[in-house]
Amino acid sequence: MLLLSFLSSPASAQSIDAQFRAWLEQDLWPEAKANGVSKKTFDAAFSGVTPNLKLPDLVLPGQKAETPKKQHQAEFGSPGSYFAEKTIGAVTSGGRARAGRYGKTLAAIEKQYGVPGGVVLAIWGRESGFGAAKIPYDAFEVLGTKAFLATRKEMFRTEVIGALVMLEKGLARKAAMKSSWAGALGQPQFLPTSFLKHAVDFDGDGVADIWSSTPDTLASIANYLADYGWVKGRDWGFEVKVPASVSCALEGPDRGRAISEWASLGVERVSGKPFPRHELKAEGFLLMPAGRNGPAFIVTPNFYVLKEYNESDLYALFIGHGADRIAGGDRQFSGRWGKVGGLYRSDVAAMQRGLEKLGYDVGGADGLPGFKTRRSIGDWQARNGEAPTCFPDAGIVKALR
Numbered sequence: 001m002l003l004l005s006f007l008s009s010p011a012s013a014q015s016i017d018a019q020f021r022a023w024l025e026q027d028l029w030p031e032a033k034a035n036g037v038s039k040k041t042f043d044a045a046f047s048g049v050t051p052n053l054k055l056p057d058l059v060l061p062g063q064k065a066e067t068p069k070k071q072h073q074a075e076f077g078s079p080g081s082y083f084a085e086k087t088i089g090a091v092t093s094g095g096r097a098r099a100g101r102y103g104k105t106l107a108a109i110e111k112q113y114g115v116p117g118g119v120v121l122a123i124w125g126r127e128s129g130f131g132a133a134k135i136p137y138d139a140f141e142v143l144g145t146k147a148f149l150a151t152r153k154e155m156f157r158t159e160v161i162g163a164l165v166m167l168e169k170g171l172a173r174k175a176a177m178k179s180s181w182a183g184a185l186g187q188p189q190f191l192p193t194s195f196l197k198h199a200v201d202f203d204g205d206g207v208a209d210i211w212s213s214t215p216d217t218l219a220s221i222a223n224y225l226a227d228y229g230w231v232k233g234r235d236w237g238f239e240v241k242v243p244a245s246v247s248c249a250l251e252g253p254d255r256g257r258a259i260s261e262w263a264s265l266g267v268e269r270v271s272g273k274p275f276p277r278h279e280l281k282a283e284g285f286l287l288m289p290a291g292r293n294g295p296a297f298i299v300t301p302n303f304y305v306l307k308e309y310n311e312s313d314l315y316a317l318f319i320g321h322g323a324d325r326i327a328g329g330d331r332q333f334s335g336r337w338g339k340v341g342g343l344y345r346s347d348v349a350a351m352q353r354g355l356e357k358l359g360y361d362v363g364g365a366d367g368l369p370g371f372k373t374r375r376s377i378g379d380w381q382a383r384n385g386e387a388p389t390c391f392p393d394a395g396i397v398k399a400l401r
Contacts, residue, residue, distance in 0.1 A: 019061060020051045023148055028160070037164045044174060045167055049138065051145045055181055058149040079290050080337035082314050088322055091125035095326035098130060105215050109202070113222035114232030120221050122322035123309060127189040131217070135186075139163055139179035143192070146183065159183055162192030171195070176211050186210035187217040188224070198224040228308040229301070234282065236306065236320035237299030239270045239333055242288070248296075248390035249378035251286045252371045253304050259284040262298055270334035289313045291374055291391030295335030313371070340391055347397050348373075354400030355380060 024046055032042050053060075098121055099106065106117030124130055143163055146156035163183075166172045172185075172195075179185050185195060188210050199208040202219035209216045242248070243266040260280040267286075269275060279300070287297040297303075297317070306316035325331065345367030352365035355376050363372035369392050378390035380400075 016053070016061065017050050020144070020148055024144070028144075028147070028157070031157075032161055032164050035161055035165055037161075037168045041168045042164060045140045045164055046144060049141050049144055051148060052137075052141050053145075053149075055142065055145055055150075057151050058145070059151055060149065078337075078342065079294055079314055079340065082318065083321075083333070083337065085332070088318065088325070089330065090129075091122055091318075091322050092325040092330055094125050094130050095121035095322065098124075099326060102214060102218065105202075105218060109219050109222045113219070113226040113230070115222040115225050115230050116323060116327075118323035118326040119225070119236070119306075119319060120218050121326055122319045123221050124187065124217060126315075126318060126322065127184075128187045131187040131214070135178045135180060137179045137181060137183075139177040139183060139185060139192075140174075142179050142181060143183045156183065159192050162196055166192055166195060171208070172211075188221045190220070190224075194224065195220075198227055224309065225305055228305045230305045231300070231302055233278070234300045234302050235276070235279065236302045236316075236323070237284075237287065237297045238275065239335065240267050240296050240298050241270055242267055242286070242296045246286075247378060247382070248286075248288050248291050248388050249375040249382070251288050251375050251390065253285050256283040256285045258282065259298060262286070267298060287313065287317070287371075288374065288390060289317060290337055290340045291378065292389045293338030293340045293391050295333040295337070340393075343392055343394065343397060347401075348392055351392055351397045351400045 029039075029042055033039070095118065099117060103117075106120065109115070109120065110117055127133075128135070140160070140163065143156055143160035147153055147160045150156050160183075163177065163185075167174060167177070177185065180189060182191075184191055190199065190210060195208075195210065199210055199216070199220045200223050201208045201216060203209075203213050203215040205213075207213075207216075208220065210220055240262075246265050246267060258281055259275050262284055263275060263280070275298075282300065284298040284300060285303070287299045287303070288294070299320075303316050303320060306319050307313070309319070310316070321333070347367075348369055349365045349367035352362040352367070352373055355362050355373070356365060358380070360376035360380065361372055362376050363370050369377075373392070374390040377392060377396060378388035381388045381390075381396075
């Protein structure tokens with residue numbers, strides 16, 4: 001209500017506009033200049049740009065940052081909704097159609113970067129609908145607003161400088177610099193710094209074009225994953241059955257063990273097949289995105305490389321599962337998602353603060369139930385004589401607020 005009241009005042013909006021222009025000239029411009037950006041490029045980038053106060057996760061002048069009540073990103077919402085057949089089906093059917101069309105290109109990309117074509121296609125489909133999605137925002141409006149007002153100002157400041165460098169070097173035209181509400185660009189949805197680090201020219205025309213070149217888009221995605229350590233020849237993970245004797249609190253990338261050891265504990269693939277022989281001695285990690293209320297997985301380091309693209313467990317799982325379906329045909333997970341994800345983000349944050357007071361490392365009280373929060377819940381439940389579920393619910397929130 002306070003936010004709506006503030007924004008309803010024309011004088012307040014005008015004041016923010018004035019503060020924004022002053023910030024551009026007095027604060028951002030000197031840093032842009034130090035990074036080789038000309039005044040001509042800087043002024044052209046921000047010509048006519050005013051703060052977009054409808055963007056999420058903003059903190060207006062004089063206000064205090066608070067955990068949002070609701071979750072804006074689908075990747076951190078209800079798992080069942082995120083894996084709706086309509087959504088993942090569109091990615092996998094579209095991916096299979098393009099696997100044949102771009103077969104030679106994908107084979108060349110896999111040979112060079114080691115990333116399977118199905119993974120690249122799944123990311124392309126998820127990020128931009130294979131290039132068909134409308135990306136409506138002016139990147140400088142989004143990045144400028146967020147660098148000035150967002151909860152993560154420093155991150156977006158780095159990105160807006162990166163976008164200015166792209167313009168200065170002629171790597172993109174301002175008219176092409178359309179972004180998502182988070183400032184991501186082009187068909188692979190790269191932030192500007194990711195473009196500068198990972199975008200490649202794969203069609204040989206001398207330009208890394210992630211807006212209109214399919215070979216450049218696909219190769220840039222693969223190069224991104226390779227740069228973050230994709231291990232050639234390893235899978236991303238396997239859906240498994242986890243016996244009650246194996247605690248869900250063992251989840252996490254810092255609690256890995258040989259896949260053969262997981263198997264010796266009774267963890268087995270839902271398909272009934274043994275784990276691939278070449279994977280047995282390699283490290284694997286328990287992943288239970290909904291705790292005991294959904295499917296479980298043993299994932300490899302490649303899963304965490306996928307998380308470098310988007311830090312959500314559900315996103316990385318969607319890409320891995322989508323890649324499997326593109327290669328092997330549509331099939332759903334064997335495990336079913338329970339009714340989870342209905343809590344307000346602010347309630348989860350309050351629960352996390354309660355766990356922190358008890359000495360638990362929940363990964364930060366951000367309202368997002370990541371693996372550190374999930375396993376902390378499981379440990380707390382076990383200590384209090386409850387069967388661990390490793391996922392927040394209304395009762396746990398009430399007990400820990």
